[in-house]
Each structure stands twice: as structure tokens, then as C-alpha cells.
Amino acid sequence: MTGIKQKLLSLVEPDLQKIEVALENNLTPHLELVRETAGHLMFAGGKRLRPLLIVLSARICGHENEFVTKFASIFEFLHTATLLHDDVIDGADMRRGKPVANAVYGAAVTVLTGDFLLARALNIAAESESMRIIKVVSGMTEEISQGEIHQLIKKGDITLSEEEYMDVIRRKTGVLIQGACKTGAILANASSGEEQALTKYGDHLGMVFQIADDILDYTADTGELGKAVGADLREGKLTLPVIHALREANPADRARMETIIVNTGFTNEEFDALRKLLNRYGGIDYARAVAADHVRAAKAQLEIFEPSRTREILAMMADYALQRRV
Amino acid sequence: MTGIKQKLLSLVEPDLQKIEVALENNLTPHLELVRETAGHLMFAGGKRLRPLLIVLSARICGHENEFVTKFASIFEFLHTATLLHDDVIDGADMRRGKPVANAVYGAAVTVLTGDFLLARALNIAAESESMRIIKVVSGMTEEISQGEIHQLIKKGDITLSEEEYMDVIRRKTGVLIQGACKTGAILANASSGEEQALTKYGDHLGMVFQIADDILDYTADTGELGKAVGADLREGKLTLPVIHALREANPADRARMETIIVNTGFTNEEFDALRKLLNRYGGIDYARAVAADHVRAAKAQLEIFEPSRTREILAMMADYALQRRV
Numbered sequence: 323m324t325g326i327k328q329k330l331l332s333l334v335e336p337d338l339q340k341i342e343v344a345l346e347n348n349l350t351p352h353l354e355l356v357r358e359t360a361g362h363l364m365f366a367g368g369k370r371l372r373p374l375l376i377v378l379s380a381r382i383c384g385h386e387n388e389f390v391t392k393f394a395s396i397f398e399f400l401h402t403a404t405l406l407h408d409d410v411i412d413g414a415d416m417r418r419g420k421p422v423a424n425a426v427y428g429a430a431v432t433v434l435t436g437d438f439l440l441a442r443a444l445n446i447a448a449e450s451e452s453m454r455i456i457k458v459v460s461g462m463t464e465e466i467s468q469g470e471i472h473q474l475i476k477k478g479d480i481t482l483s484e485e486e487y488m489d490v491i492r493r494k495t496g497v498l499i500q501g502a503c504k505t506g507a508i509l510a511n512a513s514s515g516e517e518q519a520l521t522k523y524g525d526h527l528g529m530v531f532q533i534a535d536d537i538l539d540y541t542a543d544t545g546e547l548g549k550a551v552g553a554d555l556r557e558g559k560l561t562l563p564v565i566h567a568l569r570e571a572n573p574a575d576r577a578r579m580e581t582i583i584v585n586t587g588f589t590n591e592e593f594d595a596l597r598k599l600l601n602r603y604g605g606i607d608y609a610r611a612v613a614a615d616h617v618r619a620a621k622a623q624l625e626i627f628e629p630s631r632t633r634e635i636l637a638m639m640a641d642y643a644l645q646r647r648v
Numbered sequence: 649m650t651g652i653k654q655k656l657l658s659l660v661e662p663d664l665q666k667i668e669v670a671l672e673n674n675l676t677p678h679l680e681l682v683r684e685t686a687g688h689l690m691f692a693g694g695k696r697l698r699p700l701l702i703v704l705s706a707r708i709c710g711h712e713n714e715f716v717t718k719f720a721s722i723f724e725f726l727h728t729a730t731l732l733h734d735d736v737i738d739g740a741d742m743r744r745g746k747p748v749a750n751a752v753y754g755a756a757v758t759v760l761t762g763d764f765l766l767a768r769a770l771n772i773a774a775e776s777e778s779m780r781i782i783k784v785v786s787g788m789t790e791e792i793s794q795g796e797i798h799q800l801i802k803k804g805d806i807t808l809s810e811e812e813y814m815d816v817i818r819r820k821t822g823v824l825i826q827g828a829c830k831t832g833a834i835l836a837n838a839s840s841g842e843e844q845a846l847t848k849y850g851d852h853l854g855m856v857f858q859i860a861d862d863i864l865d866y867t868a869d870t871g872e873l874g875k876a877v878g879a880d881l882r883e884g885k886l887t888l889p890v891i892h893a894l895r896e897a898n899p900a901d902r903a904r905m906e907t908i909i910v911n912t913g914f915t916n917e918e919f920d921a922l923r924k925l926l927n928r929y930g931g932i933d934y935a936r937a938v939a940a941d942h943v944r945a946a947k948a949q950l951e952i953f954e955p956s957r958t959r960e961i962l963a964m965m966a967d968y969a970l971q972r973r974v
Binding site: 431 | 679681682733736737755756757759760761762763764766767768770771773774777779782783786787789790792793794796797798800801
């Protein structure tokens with residue numbers, strides 16, 4: 323465990339405990355199978371990034387009460403719902419070091435449990451009786467599904483531009499992380515300046531998280547990652563390291579990379595060859611630099627708040643998002 | 649086309665036209681593929697039962713404006729979302745006389761388009777800025793997903809009781825039809841007596857529709873139905889005609905039926921044998937009688953309203969729900 327992760331975990335431990343309780347309490351399905359299927363993934367060591375962001379965003383605006391933790395569940399439920407549907411769609415085998423729900427419970431139960439969690443999230447949002455929160459949550463849900471479909475359409479398209487990639491990851495991942503920060507601010511009745519700063523912080527943080535994920539798919543090993551390395555490319559998903567390397571490569575190397583990418587059934591040797599080319603053309607470094615810009619931009623948004631432990635934690639989360647190994 | 653269908657259609661034709669326009673206008677996805685996938689099913693001759701029910705329920709309470717048609721889309725979107733996910737889950741080939749979306753666009757696009765429609769429905773509900781409507785819609789969504797999962801768990805269970813069957817169909821189908829009627833009343837600012845009457849009308853109507861669907865699976869022919877006859881049983885879904893016949897049969901006939909039901913790969917000859925046994929033990933007649941009770945109960949709820957063209961149409965819809973051939 324890296325130093326920053328250890329430090330962060332010790333700082334947010336009390337919040338994480340409350341979040342776990344809230345997730346359990348707010349799940350309340352009428353059927354044991356739903357709890358089991360949802361729990362299979364939801365209680366398999368997720369980072370609780372999104373619920374934490376609500377709690378911390380509300381706190382930095384001076385707001386602290388039990389309802390915040392309750393509404394924090396919304397974002398973990400939505401996140402889990404999208405992962406469950408992703409697992410049906412992607413055909414991946416492993417997630418968080420476990421077989422995917424799809425492999426254990428079948429596609430039918432997995433799709434329906436995703437639907438249940440989505441519906442549950444919207445019910446909890448409705449309980450807030452805040453029209454703004456309801457609109458943030460339902461709006462996010464629509465954005466995410468469109469981002470996922472956009473990604474699907476672009477699968478295997480080696481002409482995917484950096485701009486399109488950014489658009490897809492913003493909708494697929496960014497929207498939910500940003501929404502968590504914004505909702506925290508709304509719950510806190512924050513000033514519009516504070517709300518805007520947290521929303522922008524969330525936007526940058528979301529980009530860091532997804533770009534870092536995409537880098538890890540090339541740099542981690544399977545044991546660390548809890549899922550197969552190179553999975554993105556095997557599913558035909560072009561991410562920033564590859565997009566940059568393809569752009570920079572000479573025609574011969576570009577052709578070599580394209581051959582490997584188009585053949586999603588590539589061998590380990592071919593994947594290693596591709597990784598070497600990514601490095602030669604600075605694909606990983608470029609992606610890290612873009613993510614580092616977002617880390618700086620995220621932290622800059624926090625400057626409008628007085629220095630505090632909470633501000634420190636939010637800043638550390640931005641650093642951790644890029645440095646993490648899983 | 650039966651007489652009642654023709655008459656009903658001519659009475660609601662102007663409403664149906666407005667509903668079609670509203671469905672198109674409120675779909676507004678950012679991606680053509682979503683429109684195409686959603687439209688594949690949504691514009692393939694659905695009955696628009698749920699949107700019509702909102703419009704008519706609002707009208708019988710004296711309320712009529714363009715927003716009603718807009719909010720009517722919520723229910724068709726939710727309905728379509730559940731059908732898309734059902735098609736992924738059930739593995740059926742045909743729906744409304746066309747190949748299912750799953751077969752045309754694949755499971756990934758179908759699941760995600762279902763998610764999009766669900767999210768879109770909740771966004772339109774949020775636009776109402778009515779907490780009651782938002783809660784009805786998000787509550788329904790949760791109920792439906794639990795009903796679907798319950799049905800899935802009970803697949804192939806030959807001990808399914810009539811009570812459990814009623815519970816499943818109420819959540820799977822009834823909730824949405826009831827919700828449409830209730831939402832119409834809420835939009836109309838109806839008295840609590842009127843709202844309650846329409847809600848109960850919707851509850852009974854939902855039961856009629858689902859029981860009639862379940863009967864048609866044994867009595868229609870594939871050409872009429874737009875999908876394979878006997879599909880429920882092939883998927884291991886026990887419905888009222890079978891539940892009743894199993895309950896009434898002598899041990900030998902019961903054993904014969906169970907053998908056919910458990911073997912979901914039954915031949916056409918076996919299916920015909922089962923149909924004969926269903927008739928011998930009054931399974932179809934019993935289901936028709938139960939549905940007819942719900943038709944009467946639905947119509948009785950309309951008595952609190954003054955006689956009007958709208959009341960007549962709502963009563964006709966209850967009759968049509970049971971008499972229809974598709």
C-alpha cells in the first residue's frame with residue numbers, strides 16, 4: 323500500500339464506516355437474491371470514492387449530518403448498477419479480484435439487479451425532496467447511459483480522437499464523480515461559488531480517475547488490478563495512451579499497432595510488443611501528463627475554501643487518483 | 649379486428665396521434681443508435697395503453713393540457729425499457745411481429761438503451777417538479793425490477809401458488825398501469841376520492857391485461873400474437889391457467905403436465921397435449937373468470953364519475969383488455 327493511500331484511509335476511516343452502514347441500510351430489497359447479487363460486487367472492496375466525495379463536499383461547506391451519508395448511497399448504487407450492466411456487456415471475467423456477477427448469477431439476475439439499484443438510487447434521491455438533487459441524479463443517469471452507448475459504438479474504431487475519448491470518459495465516469503461533489507454542495511446549501519468550485523473539482527477528479535484507470539490497464543499486473551490487464555484493448559476500447567501513440571508513431575509502427583488492436587484476440591507477445599510501442603511513443607507519459615494537469619486543476623478549485631483537514635483530504639484524493647496502483 | 653377494438657381506436661385516435669408526437673419529441677437522445685434501438689420496439693405498433701391511461705385519467709378529472717401528453721411518455725418509456733431488458737433476459741426471438749432488439753442490435757446496445765429509456769423517464773418525471781409524481785415513478789421502477797427478479801427466481805417452480813403469481817404480475821405489470829392512472833389523477837389535482845378510484849381502476853385493469861396476456865399465450869396463434877405461442881412455458885413461467893389446472897388435475901394428469909412443464913424443450917405435440925389438459929381442468933376458463941371479476945371491479949370504480957365519453961372509453965378499455973386477441 324502506498325503511503326498516500328494509507329494516510330488517506332486513516333483520515334477517512336470513520337466516514338467509511340458510516341458509509342458501509344448506510345449502504346447496507348439503504349439497500350433494503352424485498353428479495354434476498356437482489357441483496358446477494360448487489361452485495362457480491364458492492365461489498366467486494368470498492369473504494370467508496372463517490373459516497374466519500376459527497377460527505378467531504380458537504381463538510382467543506384460546513385454541513386454535517388446523517389442524511390448526507392444516506393444520500394451518499396445514491397452514488398454507490400448508481401456506480402454499482404453501471405458496473406453490473408458493464409459486466410454483462412463487456413464479457414469480462416473478473417472485477418475486484420472476483421468473478422463478475424454475470425458469471426456467478428447469470429445475465430438475467432445481473433441486468434435486473436442493476437435495474438433495481440438504479441431505481442433504488444432514484445428513490446433515495448426522491449426522498450431528499452430536493453428538486454435540484456433529483457434533477458442532478460436523473461440527469462446523470464441519462465448522461466451515463468449515453469456515454470456508455472457512445473463508447474460501445476466507438477469500440478474497435480482506431481480513428482477515435484482524443485476529443486471523443488474525453489467526451490466519452492466525461493460522460494461515463496466524470497459525470498457521476500462530479501455529481502457526487504455537486505450534490506454534497508447542494509445538501510450543504512453552499513454558496514453558488516462553493517458549489518461551482520466543487521463541481522469543477524469533481525469534473526477534474528473524474529478525468530484523473532478514468533485516465534489513471536486507462537493507464538493501469540497497460541501498467542499494472544493482473545494480481546494488483548483484480549482483473550485482466552489489457553482488457554480495454556481486448557474489448558476494442560481505445561484509450562488515451564494508445565490514441566497518443568497512434569498519433570505519434572511512424573507509419574510502419576502505426577501499422578503494427580493497428581494490426582494488434584484490430585485483432586482483439588491478440589497474444590501476450592503481441593500485447594507486450596504493443597506496450598513497448600506505447601512507451602516508445604510516450605503514450606503512457608502523455609496520458610500521465612494530461613492526468614497531472616487535471617490533478618493540479620482539481621486542487622486549484624479547492625483554493626476558495628479555508629485551509630482545513632477536509633480540504634487536505636480532498637487534495638490528497640486528487641493526488642491519490644493518479645498515483646494509485648489499483 | 650374485433651368490434652370493440654375498432655370502436656375504441658376511433659374514439660382515442662386524436663389522443664393517440666398526440667401521444668406519438670410526444671414520444672418522438674421526448675426521446676431526444678444524443679445518439680442516433682439509441683433512437684433507432686428504442687424506436688425499433690417503441691414504434692412497432694404498441695398499444696400505447698399506459699400513455700392513454702394518463703390522458704384519460706386526467707381528463708375524467710376535468711384536466712386537459714399539453715403537459716399531460718408529455719408526462720404520458722414516461723410510462724411508455726418505462727414500459728419499453730422493461731421490454732428491452734426482458735428480451736435480453738428471456739431469449740425470446742420475436743415481439744410485436746418483429747425480431748427482438750436483442751437479435752438485431754445485440755445485448756449490449758439493448759441493455760444500455762433500456763437504461764437510457766429508464767433514465768429518460770425519470771428525467772421527464774423530474775421536469776414535472778411534482779414530488780408526488782416523482783415518487784410514484786421512482787417507486788414503480790423499483791417495484792417492477794423486484795417483480796421481475798421474483799418472477800425469475802420462480803422460473804420452472806411448479807409449486808408456484810396463485811397468490812405468488814398474483815403478487816408477481818401485480819408488481820411486474822400492474823404497478824405501471826396503476827401508476828399511469830394515478831399520475832393522471834395527480835396531474836389533474838383530483839380529489840383524493842377520485843385519485844383512489846382511478847388507482848384502483850388501474851390496479852384491476854393491470855391484472856386483466858396480464859392475465860389476458862397469459863391466456864393468449866395458450867389460445868392465440870403465433871401469427872396473431874406477433875411472438876411464439878407457448879413462450880411463457882418454454883421460459884419456465886407458470887401462469888394462472890397452468891396453476892389452476894395443476895391444482896385441479898388427478899395425480900396421473902398432474903404428473904403428465906409436470907413432465908411437460910419441467911422439460912422446457914417440449915415438442916409441439918407435447919404442448920398440444922398440455923393445452924388439452926388445461927382445457928379439461930378448466931385452466932383457461934378459470935383464468936378468464938378471474939380476469940372478468942377484475943373487469944367488473946375496474947368498471948365499478950368508475951361509478952363515482954359522472955357519465956361521459958371518457959368514462960365510457962375507460963370502461964371499454966377494461967372490456968377490451970380481456971376480449972383482445974393480441
